[in-house]
Amino acid sequence: MALLEVDNISVRFGGIVALDGLSFTIEAGSICALIGPNGAGKTTLFNVVSRVYEPSAGHLRFSGLDLLELPPHQIPRAGVTRTFQNLALFPGLSVVENVMVGAHSHSKGGFAASPFRFPPVPSQEKELRAEAMAYLGQMHLAHLANRPCAGLPYGTMKRIELARAMASHPKLLMLDEPASGLTHSEVDELAGLIGALKDTHELSILLVEHHMAMVMSISEKVVVMDFGRKIAEGTPAEVQSNPAVIEAYLGTPLT
Amino acid sequence: MTAAAAPSELPDTSSEVPTRPNRKALMIKTVLCVVGAVVLIQMPLLMDRSTTQRLTQVLAIAVAVLGLNLLTGFNGQISVGHSAFMGIGAYATAIMMARHESPFILTMMVAMVVAFAVGVVVGLPALRIRGVYLALVTLALAAMFPQLVVRFSGLTGGSTGITLEDTQQVTTPQPVNDLFKSLTGSRLLDNQYRYYLALVVAVVCFVLVRNLVKSRVGRALIAIRDNETPAEVLGVNVGAYKVATFGVSAMLAAIGGSLFVMNADQAVPSEFGIQVSIELLTAVVVGGVATFVGPAVGALALVYVSDLFPKEHPEYAPVLFGLTLIVLMIISPGGIVGLAKQGWARLVRSRSA
């Protein structure tokens, strides 16, 4: 059964139709890639799923839930987390604290318990920090843990965002161009990391990425968009040989 | 993934982590804290009565600045209405002590509850509007407060305010005096007792705010300040957090107002006008935005810097205050605490090198 069902979603900004009746599904435990030229509407879909944009039509179902009924801050608790195409770290927090914010939705302690450090606040704080450190270690960033995140290299900040998203214990992880700004060897490493995270945490992944070699090597399914519409869908092999896709996006067939 | 798995496989990079305090830095910090505590405790025993009263006033203002810093420094919301929240605390204490002879601590608690409620209501627009519009709402509150006090003069004493009679004032309780006498051989004067009372309240507030900021909630507050949409997308209920922060911040300002009246023995509407809000914001900035010690330093600067200005020409004080602020911002945008931190970093670096 599909984990996420995007059903006929449309989004308008004034005269611009950013998404035009987009439909596709993501199977549980799979990696689904969403590709298409700049401006196709990929980030807009992320913003619809995380409830930043209100669609003018359509439905979003996630493991039995109607996501459009939830306010934005309840989306991670439902099991959906994302990263941002343009970095969205918190410069006033250290690297490890940024990752710990990711755990906000499944941790406890509000305005009453936190000032007095009532249980479970102190022990939970230790656990959250240890877990955040573990994710940072997995991304080879543990040595930066107590640094402010401002001023770090682009690729490093992208990995911090990935660690932060993992800290929310997602079922569905949505990655918006995670490989942008990375070197070739770093892209290979990232592909390996994404695969490993998916297996150890039983994740499903929605991947927006322009790096075709990476997309084609790790995805089970590829959805191709242009002008807010789906123009093709299938296995990497099917999509690469689809004439419409080659014309709209890939240019020359990939070998 | 198990939480303990990763750290063991990490390379040792401790030398690259400058923010983790080394042993020497920790030692200096401990010494500074002990010296600070001794100075704070000894102060009223060494100083004359008027200096002690002045320092109690600093503590009262420091608690209000602490609250404003939580809201503005850590959560990024601007308020020019904190004079009114201070005023709510001041009048709750003055009215209850003068008319009902209530114990001070009870009046402070009532002040906290009322200010929290008003703070939440005033903060509600933060659910829909941002930045400068919220500032306008708080501006209206600040402008209204002294007029409301005058309007309800039956309760508040109007523009002459409320003065506590000798029998209504906060004095050293007998058991405390006995204890102090058995320890030191001398009496604990009323102004000294009030100083210690304000010190205890201020330290408790300081510790609680520090705990809050260093918790899951504090990280969420800073996340909201830095990047609101991603904070919401990561699961922070931005609206609820902003409103709650407004309430807590107003509550702290009211505690400051209660302490102020406890020390001054009177509440006058002109002392809780809009210029006080500006002064509180100035103290936040001068002390150091989003720092813990900043509010205390800012409050000290606020009370004592105004003494440095020529008394014959009080009209120059705001101008000189503004100039001082601008010069400080040029030297150190992080305020006095920011300046101290720079010096501290240099000290630690040169010592460990």
Ligand SMILES: Nc1ncnc2c1ncn2[C@@H]1O[C@H](COP(=O)(O)OP(=O)(O)O)[C@@H](O)[C@H]1O
């Ligand atoms: N907040 C917005 N306001 C107006 N137009 C927007 C907004 N967000 C996206 N768009 C428009 O929607 C279209 C799709 O953008 P986007 O989803 O960012 O594309 P992609 O991520 O595929 O490059 C573009 O034409 C873009 O200009």
Ligand SMILES: [Mg+2]
């Ligand atoms: Mg995009």
